[in-house]
Each structure stands twice: as C-alpha cells, then as structure tokens.
Amino acid sequence: MSEPLKPYDVGIDVGAISTKVAVVDKERKLVAHGVRLTTMEPGKLARSLLDEVLKEAGVDNGQIQYIVATGQGRRSVDFADMARTEITAFSKGAYYLHPESVILIDIGGQGIRAMRRGEMGIIEDFRTNDKCSSGTGSFLDAMATALEVDIKDAGSLAVSSCGGEEVCATCTVFAESEVVSMIAKGKKKEDILAGLDKMVARKVNGLVNSMRSKGPVFIGGGVGENIGVVEELKSVANREVFVPEHPQLIGAMGAAFMAPREHEGEKEVRREEVVVKKRSFFDLFRKVKR
Amino acid sequence: MSRSDQEGPPRYLKDREEYFSDEQRKRTTVESRKMEKRVRENLRAQKDRPAVMKYFDDIHTYGGIRVKELKEFRKTGGKVVGTLCVMVPFELINAAGARGVRVSSGYYEPVHPANELLGDAGLCPMVKSTIGAKMVHSDPLAEEIDLLVCPATCDGKLKLAEIYEDWAPVMMMNIPRVKTGDTTSRLWMGEIKFLKQKLEELTGRKIKRKALLNEIGKWNDAQAAWGRLLEYRKSKTPPISGQDMMLIAQASQKDEITRWTKKVKDLEKELKVMVRKGLHAGETGAARIMLAGSPMIYPNFKIPSLVEESGGLIVSDELCSGHRIMSDPVMLDERSMSEMLMALAERYFFPCTCPCFSPNDDRIRRMKESIHLFGVEGVVFHTLRGCHLNNLEATKIEMKLREAEIPMIKLESEYDDGDVEQVRTRIEAFVEMIKTRRAFSVKKEGSS
Numbered sequence: 001m002s003e004p005l006k007p008y009d010v011g012i013d014v015g016a017i018s019t020k021v022a023v024v025d026k027e028r029k030l031v032a033h034g035v036r037l038t039t040m041e042p043g044k045l046a047r048s049l050l051d052e053v054l055k056e057a058g059v060d061n062g063q064i065q066y067i068v069a070t071g072q073g074r075r076s077v078d079f080a081d082m083a084r085t086e087i088t089a090f091s092k093g094a095y096y097l098h099p100e101s102v103i104l105i106d107i108g109g110q111g112i113r114a115m116r117r118g119e120m121g122i123i124e125d126f127r128t129n130d131k132c133s134s135g136t137g138s139f140l141d142a143m144a145t146a147l148e149v150d151i152k153d154a155g156s157l158a159v160s161s162c163g164g165e166e167v168c169a170t171c172t173v174f175a176e177s178e179v180v181s182m183i184a185k186g187k188k189k190e191d192i193l194a195g196l197d198k199m200v201a202r203k204v205n206g207l208v209n210s211m212r213s214k215g216p217v218f219i220g221g222g223v224g225e226n227i228g229v230v231e232e233l234k235s236v237a238n239r240e241v242f243v244p245e246h247p248q249l250i251g252a253m254g255a256a257f258m259a260p261r262e263h264e265g266e267k268e269v270r271r272e273e274v275v276v277k278k279r280s281f282f283d284l285f286r287k288v289k290r
Numbered sequence: 291m292s293r294s295d296q297e298g299p300p301r302y303l304k305d306r307e308e309y310f311s312d313e314q315r316k317r318t319t320v321e322s323r324k325m326e327k328r329v330r331e332n333l334r335a336q337k338d339r340p341a342v343m344k345y346f347d348d349i350h351t352y353g354g355i356r357v358k359e360l361k362e363f364r365k366t367g368g369k370v371v372g373t374l375c376v377m378v379p380f381e382l383i384n385a386a387g388a389r390g391v392r393v394s395s396g397y398y399e400p401v402h403p404a405n406e407l408l409g410d411a412g413l414c415p416m417v418k419s420t421i422g423a424k425m426v427h428s429d430p431l432a433e434e435i436d437l438l439v440c441p442a443t444c445d446g447k448l449k450l451a452e453i454y455e456d457w458a459p460v461m462m463m464n465i466p467r468v469k470t471g472d473t474t475s476r477l478w479m480g481e482i483k484f485l486k487q488k489l490e491e492l493t494g495r496k497i498k499r500k501a502l503l504n505e506i507g508k509w510n511d512a513q514a515a516w517g518r519l520l521e522y523r524k525s526k527t528p529p530i531s532g533q534d535m536m537l538i539a540q541a542s543q544k545d546e547i548t549r550w551t552k553k554v555k556d557l558e559k560e561l562k563v564m565v566r567k568g569l570h571a572g573e574t575g576a577a578r579i580m581l582a583g584s585p586m587i588y589p590n591f592k593i594p595s596l597v598e599e600s601g602g603l604i605v606s607d608e609l610c611s612g613h614r615i616m617s618d619p620v621m622l623d624e625r626s627m628s629e630m631l632m633a634l635a636e637r638y639f640f641p642c643t644c645p646c647f648s649p650n651d652d653r654i655r656r657m658k659e660s661i662h663l664f665g666v667e668g669v670v671f672h673t674l675r676g677c678h679l680n681n682l683e684a685t686k687i688e689m690k691l692r693e694a695e696i697p698m699i700k701l702e703s704e705y706d707d708g709d710v711e712q713v714r715t716r717i718e719a720f721v722e723m724i725k726t727r728r729a730f731s732v733k734k735e736g737s738s
Contacts (some may be wrong), residue, residue: 072715087719088726122726128716130702131709 006065010050011256012080013089013249014042014073017109017137018222021046021053022252023064028096032057033249042073066259070251072110084258086251087113087126093254094218095121098242102215103208106251107200107223109137114207127207134170135203137222140229142172143196146179147189155197157190158228164194170203193228201232208237216240220250300456303407303425310403310426318428321399326352329589336531336598338569342557343534349541350588353430356391356544360434363389369493372435372458373543374420374450375443376610377465377642379482379634380543381509381620383439385502386489392543393432394611395419396587398705400428414676415705416587417446424457431544437492439485441465443646444679461488469647475635482635499627506620506630508547515554516542516616522561523605524664527570529561532581532604533594534571536612540588543615572603577724578665579604582657582687583672583680583700585611590705593672593713600718601725606664608657610644617641645679653683654690661696668724669698670717674705697723 008031013020015038023032034053039045046069054061069080070089077083086106094104095117104115104123110133118124133139144151158164165187169175175196182192200223208217217237223229224247234241244250300306330347333339349356360370371383372393383390400422401415407425408418423429440451441463451460463481466474486497516539522529538557542550564570579602586593586609594604607613618641620633643653660666669691673680681702688698699720701713 072711085715085719085722087715088722120730122730123719123723125697126699126716126719126723128712131712 006063008059008064009256009259010064010067011089011252011254011258012046012050012067012069012071012074012077013086013252013255014038014046014069014071014077015086015109015222015251016072016111017141018248019045019049019071019073020249020252021049022249022256023053023057023059024253024256028257030246030249030253032059033246033252035248038073041076043076043078046077047079066256068255068258070255082258084255086111087115087123087128089254089258090220090251091115091117091123091254092121092257093250093252094220094244096257097244097250097253098218100216101218101242102213103211104218105204105208105220107136107204107219107221107229108251109222112136112204112207114211116211116213125211127210132171134172134175135200139172139175140196140200140223140226142176143179143193146176147183147192149189149193154193155225155227155229158193158197159231161188161190161194163191164198165191167192167195167199170199175199194232197226197228197232198236200229201236204229204233205236214239216242218242218244220244220247222248224248224250302453302456306425306456309407314403315426315428318399318403318422318426322397322423322428323352325398326350326589329591329595332595333533333537333591336533336571338529338564338571339534340530340557340560340564342553342560343537345553346534346537346541349545350537357430357434360389360391360431364434364436369436370434371489371492372432372438373440374438374447375441376615377441377443377638377644378439378463379485379638380547381502381505381634382482382486382497383489384508384547385497385505386486386493387495387501388436388489388493389546390543391431391435392540392587393420393429393435393438394585394587395423395429395432396590396705397423397429398590398707400426401705412676414444414446414584414674416585416590416674417450417676419705421450421453424454437461437488439463439488443467443644444677446676461485465646467646467648469640469649478639479632479635482631482638486631499625499630502627502630503622503625506622506634508551510619512542512547512551512554513616513619515551515558518558519554519561520613522558522565525565526665527568527574528572528603528605529564529570530557531571531598532579532607533591533598535604536586536591536594536607536609537588539612539615572598573601575725576601576603577721577728578602578667579721580657580661580664580666580669581607581609581612581672582669583609583684584674584677585609586672587611592703592707592710593670593701593717596710596714596717597670597721600714601721602668602670602717606660606666608643608653608660610642613660614642645683650683654687657687657691658694661691661694666696667728668720669696670720671698671700673700673702675702697727 008023011022019038021034032053034049036049067080069077069083070086074083090106106113112129115123115126141151144154169178230243369388371388371390374394380390400419403426404418404422438458438460442448443465451462454460466477579597581604620637622633671684684700691698
C-alpha cells in the first residue's frame with residue numbers, strides 16, 4: 001500500500017490479425033506503441049513486442065505498474081496482471097479519448113463491434129457481427145489483394161475516385177469474384193475500392209443505427225486507419241464521426257487505462273435485500289378460465 | 291389424424307434403412323457418446339457440487355441406467371411415450387400405465403445426417419438433431435419409444451413430427467396458437483381428451499379416475515420439492531449452479547417421478563448443510579444471470595456453461611428446458627374425471643409462455659417477476675439459429691427490460707462448438723458490464 005506507483009501502464013491487445021502494445025503514463029498519454037501481425041504463439045509475440053517497444057522508448061521494465069491484456073488472445077498473455085474483453089477495453093479507451101461520443105464502433109481484423117456508452121463510460125449495450133467477417137479488416141485485405149493494391153494505400157486511392165462502382169455482394173468470397181469480374185470489364189481500381197468502402201460504410205452504418213441513439217460516433221480499430229471507409233461513413237452516417245489519432249491502438253490503450261489508478265480496495269458490493277414473496281401462479285389463469 | 295394407424299411405405303424416405311452408411315451411423319453414435327461424456331465431466335468439475343447430483347448425471351448418461359430400465363419395462367409389455375414439448379401432460383401418460391420421456395435431442399452430431407436429407411436450410415438445430423438421431427438410431431433413449439406425442443407448436447416441430455412418422459408412430463396435438471377466448475380452451479380440451487383416448491389404445495388400459503388422481507398427486511409433490519429448491523437460488527450466494535438446476539428439471543422428464551422427488555428432497559438436505567458451511571456455487575460476487583429464449587436440451591449446455599465459466603451465475607431461467615417444466619402444479623377443484631382433465635389442460639396450456647403463442651405478454655410479466663424474486667442483474671437471451679419465434683420476440687423483450695433497467699444480450703447459436711470463443715467473449719463482456727454497473731450504482735448511492 002505504501003509503495004509509490006510506478007509511472008507507466010501497459011495494454012496489450014492480441015487481436016485476430018494483429019497484436020498491439022501501448023504504453024501509457026498516469027496522465028493517460030500514449031508514450032510508446034508497437035503493432036505486429038499475430039502469430040501462432042501470441043504470448044511469446046506479445047512479450048517480444050513489448051520488450052522491443054520498451055527498449056525503443058527507453059522505458060525500463062521496472063517502471064511498469066500494470067500490464068492489462070485484451071483481445072481474442074488475451075488469455076495467452078500469461079505475464080499480464082489482468083485480462084478484459086476487447087469490448088470493455090475499447091469502450092474505456094474511447095471514453096477517455098473522446099468522452100462526447102455515444103456510439104463506439106470498433107472495426108477490427110475479424111470483428112465489428114458496436115457499443116453504446118452510458119454514464120461514466122459504462123457500456124449500456126453492445127452488438128457484434130455473427131460468424132461472418134464481411135466488412136472487417138480481413139475483408140478489405142482480401143479485396144486489396146485481389147486488386148493488387150497495398151492495403152496501406154487502399155484508403156487514399158479510394159478517396160481519389162471520382163465515382164465509385166456498386167458492389168452488391170457482402171460475402172468475402174462472392175465480393176472477390178465480383179471484384180475480379182469488374183477488373184475484367186476494365187473498371188478502375190480506385191472506383192472499385194470506393195465501391196467496396198461504400199459497402200463497408202453502409203454495413204457499419206446499419207450497426208450504428210441499430211444502437212438506437214442519435215449521438216456522435218467514435219470509430220476505431222484497424223479499419224479506422226482506412227480513410228476511404230471513414231469518409232464514406234461520414235457521408236452516410238449523417239452525424240458527427242470522430243476518428244482518433246491511432247485508431248488501431250484504442251483497444252490496447254483502453255486496456256492500459258483500466259489499470260487501477262490508485263490503490264482502491266475491493267469494493268464491497270451491496271444489493272437490495274431480495275424480497276421473498278409467495279408467487280400466486282393461479283391468479284393468472286383463473287382469470288383466463290371461462 | 292395420425293398416419294401411424296395405417297400401415298404403408300415411408301412417406302419421406304423410401305429406403306430409410308439404406309440411406310445412411312454404416313460408417314455414418316457409427317460416427318454419429320460415437321460422437322454423441324463422446325459429447326455427452328465431455329459435458330458430464332465438465333458439470334462434475336464444478337466447484338462445491340452437491341454429491342446427490344451424481345444421480346441426476348446418471349439419469350442423463352448416454353445409454354445409462356434409465357435406458358436399461360425402460361428396456362426392461364418394455365420387455366414386460368410396458369409402453370414408453372416420447373414427447374417433444376413441455377405441453378404434454380405426463381400425469382396422463384403415467385396414469386395409463388405408460389412411461390413418458392422427452393426425446394428432444396441436444397446432441398450435435400445427428401445434425402449432419404438430418405442436413406444430408408433436408409439440406410442446410412437454416413432450420414432449427416434442435417429439430418434437425420432430434421430427427422437425425424432417429425434416422426441413424428444414435429440416441430438410445432429415442433429408440434425405446436412406442437409412440438411420439440408432438441404438440442405442433444412451431445413450424446419446425448410440426449414438420450419434424452411428420453417426418454418422424456417414417457420411423458415411429460406419431461400423435462400430433464393441435465396447439466391453439468392464438469391464446470384467447472373460449473374457442474382456445476375448447477380446442478385444447480379436445481386435444482387432451484384425444485390424447486387420453488390414444489394412450490388408452492396404446493396400453494390397452496382405461497385411464498381410471500383414481501390412477502389419474504394419484505399421478506396428479508405425485509407430480510404436485512414433485513413441483514413442491516422443486517419450489518423448495520428454488521428458495522436456495524434466491525440467496526445472495528446460491529449453493530447450486532444454474533446448469534445443475536436445469537439438469538434436475540430435465541431429469542424429471544426422463545425419470546420415475548417418485549424417485550426423482552425423493553432425490554430432490556435429498557439434495558435439499560444437502561444444500562441446507564452446504565449453506566451452513568458457507569459453500570456456494572460460482573465465484574464470489576458473480577453476476578446474477580437469467581437465461582431466456584430457445585430451449586437448451588442436455589447435453590447442449592454450451593451457453594449455460596459459458597455463462598458460469600465467465601463469472602456469472604444463472605439464478606433463474608424461463609426456458610422450456612428448465613424452470614418451465616416444473617413451474618406450476620395442477621389445481622383441482624373437483625375430483626371427477628372431466629374436472630381433472632380440465633385442470634390438466636389448464637396447467638399445461640395457460641402458464642406456458644412459448645413464443646409460438648400470441649398474445650404472449652405473460653412471458654415478459656413472468657420474466658419481470660422472476661427478475662425481482664431472484665435478484666437478476668442481466669438477461670442472456672439465447673436463440674437457436676432458425677428459431678424465428680424467439681428471434682421475433684427478443685426485440686420486444688429487450689425493449690421492455692430496458693424500461694426496467696435490466697440489460698439483455700441476445701446470442702444466436704447453433705449445434706456445434708465452432709462459435710464457443712466468440713460467444714465467450716460476448717458473455718464475458720456482458721458480465722464485465724454488469725459488474726461495472728453494480729460498482730457504479732454503489733458509488734452513486736454512496737455519494738448521494
């Protein structure tokens with residue numbers, strides 16, 4: 001208890017496609033970060049990535065207070081102090097970076113998650129994609145590969161388009177064959193990309209609308225780096241869309257923000273006494289009877 | 291009227307015995323057995339589990355004691371009636387001298403043979419598994435039935451029963467799905483009388499007034515014992531997990547009811563001792579969860595086990611594979627045959643809040659009541675893929691629960707293990723959300 005707090009916290013987000021490490025200080029400022037593709041041994045990868053990031057930033061291992069893991073592979077980070085789901089971590093990150101946002105959208109490598117934020121950054125409701133990875137990072141990646149475009153340039157290339165094509169298929173496999181047939185017809189790459197981005201934006205917007213709130217939207221996750229999708233979403237969403245500086249790192253930063261700030265003891269949880277009352281089953285169907 | 295009265299070739303599958311390869315039959319059987327074993331071991335690994343629970347495990351064991359007993363029973367000329375729904379009065383079956391078992395299947399593997407025949411058309415996996423198990427004879431319990439009684443609740447069950455006729459005699463019950471007025475009662479009453487007649491034909495024995503009264507008494511005893519178990523779930527630290535409670539409820543539809551009641555009473559004694567020792571199920575400060583939605587038939591305990599592994603504890607449910615089996619006793623005004631049949635019809639119809647009914651406002655009323663009684667903090671609403679009725683009702687229920695400030699998460703799942711990790715992440719996030727809300731409301735109360 002008397003021991004002073006060390007200056008830094010670390011968040012590690014082991015996603016389906018890439019692993020992100022964020023080092024933050026006690027003022028919730030990003031000090032250092034690193035991103036690498038997730039391998040078959042996520043635990044080892046996280047360790048080596050963290051060591052690398054710390055070395056680059058000149059931070060000593062002993063200056064770290066807490067390590068919090070999140071993402072689908074959070075359980076494989078054995079050296080972490082806590083593990084939280086990516087949904088909780090993302091909402092925490094978004095809340096501290098842009099507290100005005102009400103709807104938080106995380107478009108990752110294999111999942112789209114939408115959350116609605118309530119008081120104090122607590123999520124009230126969330127939805128995720130089911131079994132289908134259409135519109136996620138790996139979808140865009142597959143399309144960029146089909147078009148022989150580097151995924152890093154895909155966003156800016158799409159923005160340069162004067163008029164996008166219409167992509168109808170939402171399934172990754174079907175969309176790819178649609179894209180191939182468009183190339184065969186001699187359509188421009190940037191127009192096809194713009195069409196794909198529009199499709200993704202429509203899908204995300206559907207999720208935004210399902211959250212039943214008119215508030216501003218916060219976009220994060222790897223796809224948030226894709227300016228094409230963000231611009232399309234801004235035009236279809238008809239409301240304020242906020243994109244943070246490092247969209248991909250929100251989960252990792254949020255995880256780091258979850259580290260206890262001060263020495264808070266385990267809070268005693270009180271609940272109202274449960275009132276024990278005899279059920280009256282029969283009142284109901286006595287009424288219905290005859 | 292059922293086709294089983296007339297002899298004739300199968301309607302759906304002409305070469306029903308040659309259609310599936312031996313390899314497939316064998317694989318389905320082996321995989322089903324393995325799955326049941328895995329789920330059973332998972333249940334046994336729960337911390338501080340009452341010792342009596344082993345008995346309920348044994349009842350559910352694949353090809354276990356219950357199957358052997360039923361085999362013996364049939365050898366002596368006894369008849370076994372399979373059911374697919376909670377709306378079939380077991381009292382009537384028992385009064386006719388027959389035994390009732392619920393044969394809805396929770397095994398994953400039989401879905402594949404059903405897919406082969408029916409195509410993967412987004413049908414309910416429970417329907418597919420039940421029919422698939424019968425097609426390749428992979429469920430020993432379903433092999434022991436002489437008659438299948440199937441209330442035609444949803445579209446899936448309606449056609450399931452029809453296809454099932456190729457393998458076993460089926461009696462369908464016409465459920466009045468619009469739950470209002472006099473015509474409803476009259477139709478349902480007629481169906482109960484028809485069931486009585488059918489059962490008498492099956493066993494060649496008249497259902498006597500005394501026998502029926504006796505059976506109603508036994509089942510009401512069972513309801514009372516169940517009701518006492520529920521009291522333990524209301525405590526701040528329930529000594530029994532939601533999975534075990536569901537297992538017990540489902541055992542009542544397989545076991546001899548007097549023996550079941552006795553074991554439940556034993557369990558109650560054991561729970562009393564556990565409470566005294568301060569033992570409880572789930573982790574300390576677990577989120578109190580209510581399960582709702584589509585049925586989860588053992589061994590499909592995917593969702594409940596994920597909830598209880600992720601820091602939640604199921605304190606209540608409104609499933610027809612759980613609390614709804616035992617929720618209401620039969621109320622007798624008079625003891626004449628017609629009055630008893632009327633009372634049975636009422637008990638098995640009106641309290642049932644299956645989404646196949648409309649209007650079904652009673653469901654949300656009952657859910658709110660349970661939420662209040664059991665101190666529920668969040669509702670996990672599970673729909674099987676293709677369960678349109680539950681899917682359609684989920685939105686309405688979510689809206690109503692939001693008014694009461696109870697969070698709800700809707701999960702869609704299939705009969706396979708493929709989505710376990712995705713579902714786990716969602717449930718964990720839901721539990722985290724409940725715990726944060728709890729801590730926040732404590733903070734708010736403290737500051738004001």
